[in-house]
């Protein structure tokens with residue numbers, strides 16, 4: 292008998308992961324109540340004495356009730372497929388409610404929402420989504436922009452936006468919810484709160500979607516709320532949301548083999564945050580402030596998104612910022628964000644996200660106290676000798692998310708269907724102005740820059756080519772970006 296070959300995945304998890312300071316998801320509450328032996332206790336739905344997740348019975352009912360109360364929701368469902376799966380469920384619920392549903396969506400919605408709209412054939416219009424180029428940050432829509440959208444499309448069944456954004460910018464969700472509820476008898480305010488599962492549990496953080504009166508939100512528990520990868524919650528208030536359709540959508544989507552270990556972690560993480568969130572998040576916030584202070588003192592040319600001088604002008608769109616995130620603008624330095632991130636990895640430090648001009652760090656629950664000084668020192672080592680001469684600044688990208696119109700030339704569902712039959716591949720530069728038959732994005736953040744059914748913008752192409760040249764990860768059929776399929 293030969294010994295099994297070694298799994299590289301097992302190897303990397305056992306050997307390598309813990310060597311890095313990880314300023315990136317998942318943010319794990321390491322001391323949450325834990326399952327003792329993962330392998331001995333893996334169990335399936337056949338062990339019916341637990342109750343079942345899909346029917347919300349037994350221990351799952353208990354866990355959902357606790358999470359709903361902790362998050363301030365009337366109902367909560369668990370996800371073992373992240374916010375990606377939750378977004379699909381929510382969109383399916385809307386499609387079940389009205390096959391001809393029209394929804395208003397922010398341009399920076401995650402690709403899971405875009406893909407759901409595409410697959411389900413739901414009609415949509417974009418809300419204006421301005422962009423802060425210094426920090427490569429799309430902004431949430433303002434109250435007036437949402438109301439204007441509703442005036443133009445009073446039949447809208449929902450308004451969907453991301454809050455907080457990837458960079459931690461929170462929308463005026465309370466004011467948006469009030470305005471939408473006053474202006475429409477039916478429209479739901481749906482918040483992609485993938486980045487906000489922790490907000491409810493610390494006073495200094497922006498208010499959560501449920502606290503702000505949104506009708507429904509999805510959260511990734513694994514991102515900032517302490518759970519293992521893939522865990523998430525869907526929270527809603529029963530007033531406008533049709534619970535029966537939510538159940539139907541959930542039943543359609545849910546795997547028949549949900550991991551009880553992941554569910555246990557989501558449950559334990561919520562319970563830990565409910566009991567100790569103020570303290571655990573307080574430590575993360577303090578560490579974030581410490582890191583930012585060191586950077587201000589030692590790298591005066593770095594720009595920090597959280598600083599009042601940058602946040603104040605965004606007030607129409609932004610109600611506050613997640614104090615566990617740090618986004619650095621690197622305009623005054625030679626290396627791109629991608630290059631800085633690479634050099635940090637060489638020093639044993641991983642950041643959440645890099646861009647042409649930025650890096651974003653998340654102060655996770657598990658980040659070690661010494662990581663603050665070691666990371667500040669590494670950034671000084673990388674950046675201090677690389678200040679641009681004569682006060683020069685990098686040319687900032689134009690808004691790569693800008694679209695020519697708020698609606699597609701052809702619904703992405705149709706564009707996708709015709710893509711193979713009548714689409715043609717052209718050199719990317721020649722695709723500008725043509726209707727795209729495929730989507731292209733940089734990951735992270737996972738927001739498509741080129742969208743099926745929309746005309747290709749010159750700014751999206753410029754951003755993609757620059758990101759690729761700097762080592763950004765392109766998600767596309769042709770990751771070399773040589774060609775694009777257009778109609």
Ligand SMILES: Cc1ncc(COP(=O)(O)O)c(C=O)c1O
Nearest residue numbers: 372373374375401453483485511
């Ligand atoms: C705004 C937003 N929504 C949804 C998702 C998907 O979340 P998950 O990774 O939990 O599937 C992400 C992932 O980055 C995201 O940024």
